[in-house]
Amino acid sequence: SQQGEEDPQALSIQEGENATMNCSYKTSINNLQWYRQNSGRGLVHLILIRSNEREKHSGRLRVTLDTSKKSSSLLITASRAADTASYFCATMLGGGADGLTFGKGTHLIIQP
Amino acid sequence: DAGVTQSPTHLIETRGQQVTLRCSPKSGHDTVSWYQQALGQGPQFIFQYYEEEERQRGNFPDRFSGHQFPNYSSELNVNALLLGDSALYLCASSLAITGGNHGYTFGSGTRLTVV
Numbered sequence: 384s385q386q387g388e389e390d391p392q393a394l395s396i397q398e399g400e401n402a403t404m405n406c407s408y409k410t411s412i413n414n415l416q417w418y419r420q421n422s423g424r425g426l427v428h429l430i431l432i433r434s435n436e437r438e439k440h441s442g443r444l445r446v447t448l449d450t451s452k453k454s455s456s457l458l459i460t461a462s463r464a465a466d467t468a469s470y471f472c473a474t475m476l477g478g479g480a481d482g483l484t485f486g487k488g489t490h491l492i493i494q495p
Numbered sequence: 496d497a498g499v500t501q502s503p504t505h506l507i508e509t510r511g512q513q514v515t516l517r518c519s520p521k522s523g524h525d526t527v528s529w530y531q532q533a534l535g536q537g538p539q540f541i542f543q544y545y546e547e548e549e550r551q552r553g554n555f556p557d558r559f560s561g562h563q564f565p566n567y568s569s570e571l572n573v574n575a576l577l578l579g580d581s582a583l584y585l586c587a588s589s590l591a592i593t594g595g596n597h598g599y600t601f602g603s604g605t606r607l608t609v610v
Contacts, residue, residue, distance in 0.1 A: 413596075424603045425604055426585065428600065431598050481540070481543075482551060485537030485538045487536055487537050
């Protein structure tokens with residue numbers, strides 16, 4: 384079953400604009416991770432935020448976590464055509480042995 | 496530094512048959528997890544291997560089995576193939592001591608088509 388739900392399912396913006404994707408989940412988590420997937424191939428780990436953290440930055444990425452609302456957001460600033468991809472949030476519940484639980488993803492298209 | 500390597504890249508097999516997918520983890524990693532990703536969906540956790548043993552399993556039938564070798568590489572076996580097994584199968588590696596708190600490294604996947 385899917386733990387997380389990304390919103391929106393699809394997003395199309397102009398190059399240079401900011402893109403915001405949201406993720407909601409159902410149960411308490413250890414951490415939440417965001418991954419990017421190009422053209423149905425392998426996933427690339429973007430950023431991880433622990434349950435006791437509220438915000439994290441990495442380059443043009445900004446992630447927030449609100450455990451009271453069981454939600455997270457991923458902001459990509461100054462988008463580029465190469466950012467076109469599907470973005471997934473994934474939650475880890477315990478010590479990692481249970482694996483990650485993914486949402487269905489947001490498909491982001493950056494128009495040149 | 497090689498990342499996660501999966502083989503084959505593509506595989507077409509007949510209903511009722513069996514397949515074996517292979518994964519070599521990133522150098523330095525000792526844990527391998529397998530995921531199934533149906534078209535348009537997020538990946539679903541199949542199971543995880545550490546120290547040559549299955550640690551946890553997701554909601555998948557016994558037709559899905561695995562193995563981890565002493566060099567940490569892993570195989571995923573699927574028996575009695577169904578049309579619904581058609582999917583992208585992803586392998587992810589990590590270091591057990593980090594407990595997944597540094598993210599996972601994924602391979603490019605094996606695209607399985609059952610006909």
